[in-house]
Amino acid sequence: MNRLGVYILGARGNVATTVITGAMAISQGRAPATGLVTAGPEFKGVVLAGVQDIVFGGCDISAVALADKAIEIGHSRILPLDLARDLKTELNDLDRRIATVEGFRFGTLPRGGYLAELARVEERLARFRVDHGLDRVVVVNLCSTEPHFAETPDFDSPDSLLTALPKAPAGFCTATLINALAALRQGCAYVNFTPSQGSELPALRKIARDLRLPHAGKDGKTGETLLKTVLGPMFLARNLKVLSWVGNNFLGNNDGAVLEAPAAKDSKLRQKDAALREMLGGDSFVRTDIQYVPSLGDWKTAWDLIHFEGFLGTQMTFQFTWQGCDSALAAPLVLDLVRLVDAAWRNGESGLLPQLSPFFKNPLDxxxxxxARQMANLYAWADQLRGARAGARR
Ligand SMILES: NC(=O)c1ccc[n+]([C@@H]2O[C@H](COP(=O)([O-])OP(=O)(O)OC[C@H]3O[C@@H](n4cnc5c(N)ncnc54)[C@H](O)[C@@H]3O)[C@@H](O)[C@H]2O)c1
Incomplete structure (x- = not known):
């Protein structure tokens, strides 16, 4: 199998550091692949890139070295501190492949304007591919959540977007949009693990279709929403009427601090509520909130209250409390997504990949x-891949 590169946007964040350190640990046989869906028996016989074969690179606006970040999150028990210390040399080596970039905040213009920023991102991606002799590059967005911006007709087609960019004012779009556009124009596959607007915009979907590139998103489904999409169908299957489903999330990591800003919180809550609203329909009262609690660090606590009605109108409640380590839940899913997007690409698939819906809060397409149905679809696709391989061997 030829060489696969993974370019992480936000490569020195909590999730990215856990992904990279975890991939090193698995590759060296220091940790099992617990939490990776692609390491399960359903994927036996499916040709996937080996975790040890992935060439990582990326960029971040933070200059904190990856090894220091790994030790920092080791102290927070996100990953074993010993592991972070033992891998210090390898992490420092890998850090040389991570560019410290300026980026730009939503509401400001990047240096030289949007087109100049697009050119800088494209140049970095092209260099990553050439420097490491990569055949395929998957770009994964793990940057901080950005505000939701208004979609105008400028985003409808690649031509209108590229025509609008040179004279667009500050606040026209986010760094996520520019990064996603650059990734696709450079012939990379793209995965949006965040709630920000990326490749789902019509202009970018068209570029992906025209260049026959796969892309997927958005917003990784790791904790509370995972439970909602397991339990919601249970209430529906038993014909129990959900009157209200309210949830509150408490988290204290940098992601939580970023979500303190009302515009970023709005962007996240749009994704968190979408699944329940769509499953339950309009009659149920659905509300989710997020509170920043610094002392909790990465240990997100979600508390949900479900008030429902049964036979003869009898009302009941169900409550759950979930305490998960956000980055440890997210990291294996990122590795799964990279391997599965790559497998789809090698199988000639392009555009949005609906089989990857179990990985996302708001699966595009x-x-x-x-x-349960999402996983059944994913396994059916794995069967197809295995079947195609067996057919090719005969
Ligand atoms: N952890 C989870 O369970 C989970 C689940 C779903 C989605 N997500 C999303 O994944 C993303 C990453 O989460 P995290 O906990 O690692 O957050 P984090 O704050 O630790 O990491 C984000 C990184 O992005 C960098 N960054 C910000 N803007 C950038 C830019 N323009 N260019 C390059 N780098 C930039 C930051 O410096 C930081 O290092 C967030 O958007 C979060 O909402 C996380």
């Missing part, structure tokens, strides 16, 4: 939010 996914047909259902029901986790």
């Amino acid at each position: 996914g047909h259902t939010h029901d986790f």
Whole structure:
């Protein structure tokens, strides 16, 4: 199998550091692949890139070295501190492949304007591919959540977007949009693990279709929403009427601090509520909130209250409390996504990949939010890949 590169946007964040350190640990046989869907028996016989064969690179606006970040999150028990210390040399080596970039905040213009920023991102991606002799590059967005911006007709087609960019005012779009556009124009596959607007915009979907590139998103489904998409279908299947479903999330990491800003919180809550609203329909009262609690660090606590009605109108409640380590839940999914997007690409698939819907809170082009059905679709696709391989061997 030829060489696969993974370019992470936000490569020195909590999730990215856990992904890279975890991939090193698995590759060296220091940790099992617990949490990776692609390491399960359903994927036996499917040709996937080996975790040890992935060439990582990326960029971040933070200059904190990857090894220091790994030790910092080791102290927070996100990953074993010993592991972070033992891998210090390898992490420092890998850090040389991570560019410290300026980026730009939503509401400001990047240096030289949007087109200049697009050119800088494209140049970095092209260099990553050439420097490491890569055949395919998957770009994964793990940057901080950005505000939701208004979609105008400028985003409808690649031509209108590229015509609008040179004279567009500050606040026209986010760094996520520019990064996604650069990734696709450079012939990379793209995965949006964040709630920000990326490749789902019509202009970018068209570029992906025209260049026959796969892309997927958005917003990784790791904790509370995962439970919602398991439990919601249960209430529906038993014909129990959900009157209200309210949830509150408490988290204290940098992601939580970023979500303190009302515009970023709005962007996240749009994704978090979408699954329940779509599954339950308009009659149920659905509300989710996020609170920043610094002392909790990466240990997100979600508390949900479900008030429902049964036979003869009898009302009941169900509550759950979930305490998960956000980055440890997210990191294996990122590795899964990279391997599966790559497998789809090698199989000649392009555009949005609906089979990857179980990985996302708001799956683009996914047909259902029901986790069990999503997994059944993913396994059916794995069977197809295995079948195609067996057919090719005969
Ligand atoms: N952890 C989870 O369970 C989970 C689930 C779903 C989605 N997400 C999303 O994944 C993303 C990453 O989460 P995290 O906990 O690692 O956050 P984090 O704050 O630790 O990391 C984000 C990184 O992005 C960098 N960054 C910000 N803007 C940038 C830019 N324009 N260019 C390059 N780098 C930039 C920051 O410096 C930081 O290092 C967030 O958007 C979060 O909402 C996380």
